[in-house]
Amino acid sequence: MISDDKLVTLEIVDLAFDGKSVAHRDGKVVFLKGGLPGETVEAEIVQNRRRYDKALVRRVIRKSEHRIEARCSHFGQCGGCTWQDLDYQQQLRFKRKQVVDCLERLGGFKEIEVAELLGVEEPFFYRNKMEFSFHVDDDGTLRLGLHERGRFDRIFDLSECYLQSELSNRIVRFMREFAVTNGIPAYNVRTHEGYLRFLVIRQAARTRQLMVNLVTNLGDFFDVDKLVTDMTAAVPEITTIIHNRTGKVSNIAVGETEEILYGPGYIEEELSGRRFQIRANSFFQTNSLQAERLYDLAFEMLDPQPGERVLDLYCGAGTIGILLADRVAEVIGVELVADAVEAARLNAQRNDIGNISFFCGHVRDFLRETPAEKLDHPTVIVDPPRAGLHPKAVKRIIEIQPEKVLYISCNPATFARDAKLFTEAGYILPVVRPVDMFPHTMHIELVGRFYRI
Numbered sequence: 001m002i003s004d005d006k007l008v009t010l011e012i013v014d015l016a017f018d019g020k021s022v023a024h025r026d027g028k029v030v031f032l033k034g035g036l037p038g039e040t041v042e043a044e045i046v047q048n049r050r051r052y053d054k055a056l057v058r059r060v061i062r063k064s065e066h067r068i069e070a071r072c073s074h075f076g077q078c079g080g081c082t083w084q085d086l087d088y089q090q091q092l093r094f095k096r097k098q099v100v101d102c103l104e105r106l107g108g109f110k111e112i113e114v115a116e117l118l119g120v121e122e123p124f125f126y127r128n129k130m131e132f133s134f135h136v137d138d139d140g141t142l143r144l145g146l147h148e149r150g151r152f153d154r155i156f157d158l159s160e161c162y163l164q165s166e167l168s169n170r171i172v173r174f175m176r177e178f179a180v181t182n183g184i185p186a187y188n189v190r191t192h193e194g195y196l197r198f199l200v201i202r203q204a205a206r207t208r209q210l211m212v213n214l215v216t217n218l219g220d221f222f223d224v225d226k227l228v229t230d231m232t233a234a235v236p237e238i239t240t241i242i243h244n245r246t247g248k249v250s251n252i253a254v255g256e257t258e259e260i261l262y263g264p265g266y267i268e269e270e271l272s273g274r275r276f277q278i279r280a281n282s283f284f285q286t287n288s289l290q291a292e293r294l295y296d297l298a299f300e301m302l303d304p305q306p307g308e309r310v311l312d313l314y315c316g317a318g319t320i321g322i323l324l325a326d327r328v329a330e331v332i333g334v335e336l337v338a339d340a341v342e343a344a345r346l347n348a349q350r351n352d353i354g355n356i357s358f359f360c361g362h363v364r365d366f367l368r369e370t371p372a373e374k375l376d377h378p379t380v381i382v383d384p385p386r387a388g389l390h391p392k393a394v395k396r397i398i399e400i401q402p403e404k405v406l407y408i409s410c411n412p413a414t415f416a417r418d419a420k421l422f423t424e425a426g427y428i429l430p431v432v433r434p435v436d437m438f439p440h441t442m443h444i445e446l447v448g449r450f451y452r453i
């Protein structure tokens with residue numbers, strides 16, 4: 001029973017960066033789970049902080065005209081999609097607004113043009129990679145699915161998902177049943193006991209090659225042949241099965257050792273007419289079709305010239321550099337993950353690219369160790385993880401005096417912070433182009449090009 005003094009009527013005015021909605025009450029901001037801008041809701045205040053309150057929407061009193069029926073039965077419980085109940089055009093509008101807000105609030109920018117968000121053509125079944133978690137409930141029940149919204153320690157049993165494919169849903173159902181039938185225990189994130197940790201499924205959008213990567217605690221499966229035989233019989237479309245083992249307590253789906261159980265151990269994807277090998281532990285853009293459009297847009301902004309030397313920093317499996325190489329004089333890719341660099345070298349070779357080389361290590365070490373004269377005012381492309389650029393990396397990039405810096409970002413907040421450093425050092429940033437890679441989620445990708453003046 002909720003006491004009446006905790007129930008309040010609120011007008012939702014905005015959406016926040018983490019997918020919550022926003023209202024105001026007694027001069028304070030309220031962040032709500034549920035609710036869409038333009039709606040009047042009855043909400044329960046669940047946390048009272050000095051500067052803001054947190055609330056849960058209990059009832060929508062007046063609906064937004066942009067509210068739609070969510071397609072997935074797990075919507076609301078699942079941490080994956082936060083905006084499946086919001087019309088797609090409105091999702092784009094709010095994402096663009098968040099880019100503008102970040103640039104203004106965190107970067108102090110007032111004059112930058114923020115272009116319309118480039119939306120996707122297909123807002124469902126767009127992911128080439130999904131990471132499902134195993135979990136054991138207090139009563140010993142094995143679960144396999146996705147995280148409950150806002151809970152790192154709670155997994156619900158997934159029966160459907162519209163982000164990857166029907167095949168991927170089938171693999172999840174098969175694996176859960178196989179684990180239960182054969183008594184293979186799930187890993188417990190609290191006690192660090194148990195075996196099965198993650199099921200990672202990757203399927204290339206163009207070639208349809210399909211990888212299943214099981215990430216477990218240390219040790220062997222009781223009967224690996226049975227696993228492979230049953231899994232490939234249940235889903236014959238699978239082209240490779242991989243087993244990664246990790247004894248680390250950190251909850252990430254990357255193994256310390258890798259064993260190929262079936263097939264070649266990798267899948268291949270096609271982007272803009274080039275072929276790329278993808279391994280279990282290397283980064284690859286998760287929405288292949290939209291990645292092509294992102295790169296097209298990025299290259300149009302970059303305007304590459306035949307004589308340019310390009311540094312492709314945070315290059316992953318070399319995608320950007322490889323797609324750019326025949327338009328410039330030389331590309332040097334820099335990437336921390338050895339597996340990704342190995343894939344990048346192979347990808348360059350297979351695509352007959354002779355003017356690209358790769359450095360395996362930290363971007364800041366590469367920039368520190370490489371004399372500026374050797375780099376000779378290169379064009380710099382950066383595509384860092386969500387944390388953005390290390391301040392020392394920004395400082396060093398500025399020291400090598402590139403004429404152009406193209407920044408691809410998956411986090412408008414860290415982009416705004418880093419952009420401020422570039423503009424304070426004399427670079428100008430005329431336009432930012434946001435791209436939607438992940439419909440129904442709050443994630444935003446963007447591209448900005450800095451010029452030296």
Ligand SMILES: C[S@@+](CC[C@H](N)C(=O)[O-])C[C@H]1O[C@@H](n2cnc3c(N)ncnc32)[C@H](O)[C@@H]1O
Pocket residue numbers: 283284285314315316317318319320334335336337340361362363364383384385410
């Ligand atoms: C957002 S991904 C970009 C990958 C690539 N540009 C692409 O489009 O496929 C970021 C990459 O940066 C790598 N990385 C993270 N920290 C790094 C660092 N300090 N130095 C070099 N690479 C790093 C990650 O392993 C990952 O491959």
